[in-house]
Every structure is written in structure tokens, then in C-alpha cells.
Amino acid sequence: MLFPEGIAAQPESLRRSRAAVADQLADVAAVPDGAVIGLIGVGASEHAARSTAWQWRRQGLRAFAVTASDLTSTTRHAFDVVVAISESGRSVETLQAAELLDVTRSLALVNAADSPLAQQCDSVLMIDSGEDSPVYTTGYTATLQALGQLGDHWSGQASPWYELAEQAAAVLDPATTAVEQVAGRFDDAKLVDVVASSAASATAGEGALILREAARLRTAGHETRNYLHGPMEPLDSDIACLVVGDGREVRLARDVARLGCPALLLTTEAVDDAATAVVCRLPRAHSPLAQNVLDILPIQLLAWSVAQRRGLPVDGFRYHQDDTKHEKR
Known part of the structure; x- marks a missing residue:
């Protein structure tokens, strides 16, 4: 699947995945009271894990995100239950961590039931999101949704995840219009800062990553409050800012635009004046984790x-590494 096809396919992918995950959750055992849950992954999966842990803690679960590569050299850990996240199920570091960790239970969240990670873990939750593009689209957003459904299941809550696919479909056309207003200036920027709140840490991390992978932009991801404490000091007209959020982020977008920075604000708020920042208003999702799904689409x-401006096909990586994915059998 080509990258633009993957973007367009996400509303249908989210519908399919939500139904598939809902059908499986009845067979996913509850976590013991007070159990510490470790969410592990690398790359896009790690970014998804960070917003998920934040959301799950709000729901009363003791959840923490750790990059899988931190757990590949020791069996010592602080978890009772591990959720190992890998769309392909072949990420080497996540598989190694799952093999090493001595925990009460492990669950693989994957899109391939016959993958090494699925075979390694005690149980499997299939996202069933269908085909993905080389730079992840459908798999990433379906992973966020599935983690949200799993968190609801374990916390005894019920959320309207059925709304998310329609909201995603409603984002794509208006977002395209906003994006085209800034794409040229982002293309010319020496650096792009992606800034979002801790609840949207998945968007800050994955946003910076996908702009690097697909468009080869030089990027950095930042949490909003941390950004105010020093990382914004180099700002000038050569640095573009992509700001995501409804609170302090709105003021930040105004401030960086006044400094002459190309700026795009993604927000659910009705912002009449963001100086010269371009505003892309998004639907308000039912939870911060669901909002991460909508935020990544623009x-x-x-x-x-x-990528189109640069003549890039977005059909894979230039620098293939032979030790990051377990070979397919």
C-alpha cells in the first residue's frame, strides 16, 4: 500500500479494527488489582505506548511505558504484566524484551497472529487493521485505538470508540487545505519542532518521526511545558513549529508565529486569531488517546x-538495517 493510500484507508481500517478487537476482548483476562503494567515497544509503538500509559493511569491502572531496548539486557524489571506492542510482531528489541522479562503475564498487540512476538507472549490481541504502508499509517492509528479499547476493558469503562472512524474521515479533507497553506514553508525550514502536551506525547514523537521518515525533514519532538523551559531558545524564521493542543499550545502557536516561525496549530478549540499561524481545527474525540488518532492525520x-514537493515516493527506507526486524519465515 502506498503512503497516500494508507492515509486515506484509515477510517475504514479503524472501523474494521475496532470490531475485531471488541470481539477478542472477552477472552482477555483482567489484570490483578494493583498490578503494574509495562507497555513496551520501539519507534511508533513506543510513542503509542507513552500516551497510552498516561491515559491508563487516568483510568486507575498502574501503567508505565518503557522503550523495549532498555529491557534487552536484564531480567530485572518492575512489572507484573507486560503489553508488548509491534504492528509487524517482528521488532527485534521488543521480541528480546518479551523473551527476557519474567512476568506474571504478557500480551502481544500485533497485526500478525503468526509473528514471533505473538508466539512468544502468553496471549495475543490482534488489531486486524489490514495492509499498511511502508511508513506506518493504518497500523499506527489502529494500534492507538486498540490500546484504548484494552484500557477500557481492564479499567471497567466503556467509551464510544465507534465514533472515531467517522471523526477520522471528517478530518482528512479540511486538514489537507490547512496543510497546503504551510507545506512550502515547512519544506524550506531548517528544522521542524513538533510540540504537544504530555497527553499527546504519541503525537509529538510520532509526528516528528513520520516527518523524518516520509519527507526527510529534520525534526524534534517536544512536550509543551518542557519546550517552554529552554528548547525554544533557537527559534527564528528558519525553524517551523507544529503545535498540537488546546491549552498552553494555543498561546505558544501565537508566540512562535509572531517570532516569524512558520507555524501550524492543530487544535479542537475555536481559535479566531493565532497571529500568522495556520489553524487546523479538529473534532474533539472522547478521550485524549482517541484524540491522538485524529491529531496524527494532518x-x-x-x-x-x-514529500511530493521533494519528489520522494515514500516507498520504504533508504538506510535498511538488517538487525531491527526478525526475519519472516
Whole structure:
């Protein structure tokens, strides 16, 4: 699947995945009271894990995200239950961590039931999101949704995940219009800062990653409050800012635009004046984790728009590494 096809396929992928995950959750055992849950992954999966841990803690679960590569050299850990996240199920570091960790239970969240990670863990939750693009689109957003459904299951809550696919479909066309207003200036920028709150840490991390992978932009991801404490000091007209959020982020977008920075604000708020920042208003999702799904869509569109300007096909990586994915059998 080509990258733009993957972007467009996400509403249907989310519908399919939500139903598939809902059907499986009845067979996923509850976590013991007070159990510490470790969410592990690398790359896009790690970014998803960070917003998930934040959301799950709000729901009363003792959840923490750790990059899988931190857990590949020791069996010592602080978890009772591990959720190992890998769309392909072949990420070497996540598989190694799952093999090493001595925990009460492990669950693999994957899109391939016959993958090494699925075979290694005690149980499997299949996202069933269908085909994905080389730079992840459908698999990433379906993973976020599935983690949200799993968190509801374990916390005894019920959320309207059925709304998310329609909201995603409603984002794509208006977001394309906003993105085209800034794509040229982002293409020319020496650096792109992606800034979002801790609840949207998945968007800050994955947004910076996907702009690097797809458009080869030089990027950095930042949490909003940390950004105010020093990382914004180099800002000038050569640095573009992609700001995501409804609170302090709105003021930040205004401030960086006044400094002459190309700026795109993704927000659910009705912002009448953001100085010269371009505003892309998004639907308000039912939870911060669901909002991460909607937030990433305009960033995917921006990555594709800049890639087109640069003549990039977005059909895979230039620098293939032979030790990051377990070989397919």
C-alpha cells in the first residue's frame, strides 16, 4: 500500500479494527488489582505506548511505558504484566524484551497472529487493521485505538470508540487545505519542532518521526511545558513549529508565529486569531488517546505534501538495517 493510500484507508481500517478487537476482548483476562503494567515497544509503538500509559493511569491502572531496548539486557524489571506492542510482531528489541522479562503475564498487540512476538507472549490481541504502508499509517492509528479499547476493558469503562472512524474521515479533507497553506514553508525550514502536551506525547514523537521518515525533514519532538523551559531558545524564521493542543499550545502557536516561525496549530478549540499561524481545527474525540488518532492525520498529510514537493515516493527506507526486524519465515 502506498503512503497516500494508507492515509486515506484509515477510517475504514479503524472501523474494521475496532470490531475485531471488541470481539477478542472477552477472552482477555483482567489484570490483578494493583498490578503494574509495562507497555513496551520501539519507534511508533513506543510513542503509542507513552500516551497510552498516561491515559491508563487516568483510568486507575498502574501503567508505565518503557522503550523495549532498555529491557534487552536484564531480567530485572518492575512489572507484573507486560503489553508488548509491534504492528509487524517482528521488532527485534521488543521480541528480546518479551523473551527476557519474567512476568506474571504478557500480551502481544500485533497485526500478525503468526509473528514471533505473538508466539512468544502468553496471549495475543490482534488489531486486524489490514495492509499498511511502508511508513506506518493504518497500523499506527489502529494500534492507538486498540490500546484504548484494552484500557477500557481492564479499567471497567466503556467509551464510544465507534465514533472515531467517522471523526477520522471528517478530518482528512479540511486538514489537507490547512496543510497546503504551510507545506512550502515547512519544506524550506531548517528544522521542524513538533510540540504537544504530555497527553499527546504519541503525537509529538510520532509526528516528528513520520516527518523524518516520509519527507526527510529534520525534526524534534517536544512536550509543551518542557519546550517552554529552554528548547525554544533557537527559534527564528528558519525553524517551523507544529503545535498540537488546546491549552498552553494555543498561546505558544501565537508566540512562535509572531517570532516569524512558520507555524501550524492543530487544535479542537475555536481559535479566531493565532497571529500568522495556520489553524487546523479538529473534532474533539472522547478521550485524549482517541484524540491522538485524529491529531496524527494532518501530520501524515503534511509529510506527504512535503514529500511530493521533494519528489520522494515514500516507498520504504533508504538506510535498511538488517538487525531491527526478525526475519519472516
